[in-house]
Amino acid sequence: MKNQTVFRILVINPGSTTTKVALLENDKPVWSVTLEYAPERGSSSGGMLGQFDFRLRDVERVLDSKKTAISSLSAVAVRGGLFKPLEGGTYRIDEAVLDDVRHGRVQIEHASNLGVLLGDALAGSSGIPVFFIDPVSVDEFEPIARISGIPELERKSFVHALNIKATARVLAEKLGSDIHDLNLVGANLGGGISICAMNKGRIVDVNNAVEGGPFSPERAGSLPSNSLVRLCYSGRFTLDEMKKRLVGQGGLVAHLGTQDAREVEKRIGAGDAKAELIYRAMAYQIAKEIAAMAAVLSGKVDAVFLAGGLAHSALLTGWVRERVAFIAPVYVLPGEREMEALARGAMRVLRGEEKAKIYA
Amino acid sequence: MPRTFVILVINPGSTSTKVALFENEKEVFSKTIAHAPADLAPFKRMADQYDMRLNIIEKTLQSGGVNLKSIDAVMGRGGLLKPVLGGVYAVNACMLEDLRRAERGEHASNLGALIADAFAQKNGVPAYIADPVVVDEMDPMAKVTGIPEIERRSIFHALNQKAVAGKVCAELGLRYGGARLIVAHLGGGISVGAHRSGRVVDVNNALDGDGPFSPERAGSIPAGQLAALCFSGDLTLADVKKRLTGRGGLVAHLGTNDIRVIEEKIRNGDERARLVLDAMIYQIAKHIGAAAVVLDGKVDAIAVSGGLAMDESLVMKLKSKVGWIAKVMVYPGEEEMHALALGALDVLNRRVQPGVYA
Numbered sequence: 160m161k162n163q164t165v166f167r168i169l170v171i172n173p174g175s176t177t178t179k180v181a182l183l184e185n186d187k188p189v190w191s192v193t194l195e196y197a198p199e200r201g202s203s204s205g206g207m208l209g210q211f212d213f214r215l216r217d218v219e220r221v222l223d224s225k226k227t228a229i230s231s232l233s234a235v236a237v238r239g240g241l242f243k244p245l246e247g248g249t250y251r252i253d254e255a256v257l258d259d260v261r262h263g264r265v266q267i268e269h270a271s272n273l274g275v276l277l278g279d280a281l282a283g284s285s286g287i288p289v290f291f292i293d294p295v296s297v298d299e300f301e302p303i304a305r306i307s308g309i310p311e312l313e314r315k316s317f318v319h320a321l322n323i324k325a326t327a328r329v330l331a332e333k334l335g336s337d338i339h340d341l342n343l344v345g346a347n348l349g350g351g352i353s354i355c356a357m358n359k360g361r362i363v364d365v366n367n368a369v370e371g372g373p374f375s376p377e378r379a380g381s382l383p384s385n386s387l388v389r390l391c392y393s394g395r396f397t398l399d400e401m402k403k404r405l406v407g408q409g410g411l412v413a414h415l416g417t418q419d420a421r422e423v424e425k426r427i428g429a430g431d432a433k434a435e436l437i438y439r440a441m442a443y444q445i446a447k448e449i450a451a452m453a454a455v456l457s458g459k460v461d462a463v464f465l466a467g468g469l470a471h472s473a474l475l476t477g478w479v480r481e482r483v484a485f486i487a488p489v490y491v492l493p494g495e496r497e498m499e500a501l502a503r504g505a506m507r508v509l510r511g512e513e514k515a516k517i518y519a
Numbered sequence: 520m521p522r523t524f525v526i527l528v529i530n531p532g533s534t535s536t537k538v539a540l541f542e543n544e545k546e547v548f549s550k551t552i553a554h555a556p557a558d559l560a561p562f563k564r565m566a567d568q569y570d571m572r573l574n575i576i577e578k579t580l581q582s583g584g585v586n587l588k589s590i591d592a593v594m595g596r597g598g599l600l601k602p603v604l605g606g607v608y609a610v611n612a613c614m615l616e617d618l619r620r621a622e623r624g625e626h627a628s629n630l631g632a633l634i635a636d637a638f639a640q641k642n643g644v645p646a647y648i649a650d651p652v653v654v655d656e657m658d659p660m661a662k663v664t665g666i667p668e669i670e671r672r673s674i675f676h677a678l679n680q681k682a683v684a685g686k687v688c689a690e691l692g693l694r695y696g697g698a699r700l701i702v703a704h705l706g707g708g709i710s711v712g713a714h715r716s717g718r719v720v721d722v723n724n725a726l727d728g729d730g731p732f733s734p735e736r737a738g739s740i741p742a743g744q745l746a747a748l749c750f751s752g753d754l755t756l757a758d759v760k761k762r763l764t765g766r767g768g769l770v771a772h773l774g775t776n777d778i779r780v781i782e783e784k785i786r787n788g789d790e791r792a793r794l795v796l797d798a799m800i801y802q803i804a805k806h807i808g809a810a811a812v813v814l815d816g817k818v819d820a821i822a823v824s825g826g827l828a829m830d831e832s833l834v835m836k837l838k839s840k841v842g843w844i845a846k847v848m849v850y851p852g853e854e855e856m857h858a859l860a861l862g863a864l865d866v867l868n869r870r871v872q873p874g875v876y877a
Contacts, residue, residue: 306798308732370741374665384728391749440663447809454808458843485816
């Protein structure tokens with residue numbers, strides 16, 4: 160047996176309308192709290208950084224009520240944001256990342272960027288290590304994956320890296336293997352959809368859920384370029400409106416008026432042919448993207464896995480499975496395991512299984 | 520002894536018109552008539568070029584000693600018509616009217632049926648077109664995108680895709696109606712089609728900027744970045760269109776759309792050229808993978824065709840990426856004239872009934 164020490168890890172995961180806070184002992188949750196925020200509070204003056212103060216106070220109040228002292232912790236693990244492109248892993252929070260976030264040197268403003276600031280403020284001068292793990296800006300692309308047909312518009316890596324990598328580890332364990340010995344195609348099916356090719360643990364290509372790939376409950380995915388351009392020049396939309404049609408108001412919600420897959424399935428059950436066509440089309444595009452990623456790996460794929468909230472749908476995963484089963488065995492591992500994934504990322508470093516990476 | 524049919528084939532392109540005479544499958548006369556930009560400049564609409572092109576074709580046939588008395592049919596390249604199923608169509612009044620109006624776009628191929636009809640009338644024989652670019656056999660599900668008013672439309676290299684599929688079936692002893700094939704047409708534009716039950720049920724629309732980038736086209740582009748470019752204020756609609764079609768893809772990255780020049784650069788150690796060409800192959804491979812899903816992974820063969828299929832190194836790299844799906848068969852080049860003649864022969868030999876365009 161390796162180290163038997165019990166690690167107490169505080170996990171903080173800020174999303175656009177929530178902050179999830181949890182205490183884990185090793186990977187077992189001791190308590191967890193979800194702080195909810197009305198969407199308009201997010202758009203209050205001061206932008207994302209303007210939310211820092213009240214989010215910090217709310218987390219501190221939770222710690223007080225749970226009688227969890229910072230000094231009792233082994234580490235703090237926070238969600239990483241849309242920082243500069245980074246390879247996957249567990250990063251020790253340092254001045255460089257804090258400075259980039261404070262000065263807006265991030266790829267996209269998003270609540271997840273606040274994680275490092277919150278973690279750092281909570282740890283204060285306690286000396287407790289603070290980590291962020293597998294942020295959305297994980298970039299392990301091969302150069303070949305970056306090129307598009309317009310030189311200045313590079314394909315970029317944005318990916319649900321935390322959940323995908325954590326799910327890949329769960330699957331590897333199940334297969335009695337290690338992610339560094341496997342080639343996987345992983346799909347994170349949520350409000351946005353990320354489908355990636357994982358070559359020995361590295362995400363060498365992904366559709367980038369804000370720029371392309373299958374359409375999803377809230378996003379438009381890939382579009383024929385000329386048609387998109389004509390729409391942009393039609394004079395009917397501003398850039399902001401177009402962006403919303405691509406991310407937020409595209410995909411299922413644009414066709415069916417709801418992004419709730421359960422509602423869509425209810426309609427299909429009641430015989431709504433349009434709902435069925437659109438939902439099937441989404442599954443079809445997911446399957447096509449999975450096979451495209453299998454081609455990236457030259458067909459050498461040990462397993463395909465479907466994760467994320469939408470993977471709870473037996474209907475959707477059934478349709479996808481039918482179409483991609485020829486590639487490799489398909490595993491459905493539904494849900495998000497972000498909090499646990501963050502704790503485990505910190506533990507791998509605390510146990511000395513991995514070295515913490517340096518941001519700068 | 521089966522009889523020999525004589526077929527006149529007319530294929531108008533943007534800067535040239537190809538004419539050929541076939542005796543059954545054998546080409547006995549062929550000529551490519553180049554049209555200088557200055558000769559085309561006076562014409563506002565494509566249909567206005569009709570008399571000019573007709574006259575020059577007549578002269579070319581005369582001086583080539585082609586006897587039109589013996590022809591059995593005239594076959595023209597199909598144009599931008601209403602969506603139709605694949606196959607051979609008899610030229611009729613409705614078709615000619617649509618091509619003159621050109622409501623679905625101006626393209627030189629619109630002249631194919633018009634000119635074929637003129638020769639057919641004069642000689643008292645039927646005129647046909649075959650597999651125009653508007654062939655639409657796409658599954659409704661394949662047309663859906665994430666923005667309701669943008670639909671994926673089926674516009675592609677149908678003539679060559681179908682001709683190549685026919686060759687694969689002949690070689691493998693399959694019936695096209697029962698075969699499951701992926702055909703990749705690799706030319707100035709690239710289309711990857713999934714053929715099932717005799718239909719191309721999914722294909723990327725190279726003209727609409729869908730699919731892999733190609734020697735002259737940008738293909739699929741990250742949507743958010745593309746929208747931002749459109750709203751940057753730096754570019755007009757015409758500018759952006761040019762970046763997508765004509766000045767996109769290999770030519771945008773490397774200043775040339777000529778694959779032989781690019782391979783030469785690579786041989787001389789140009790790493791940028793290697794990376795960009797490899798990226799194009801990579802995107803083609805991803806689309807072939809996606810097409811395999813359309814066929815549920817049961818694929819009889821992958822066929823690679825078009826001008827780029829003459830590049831052996833390119834084909835080899837592509838094979839290494841997609842060979843796991845099915846065997847890869849290579850049909851370099853594009854034999855449009857031959858494919859058109861075969862379409863007419865099928866009708867003359869009563870193997871198929873020509874479709875009626877309405």
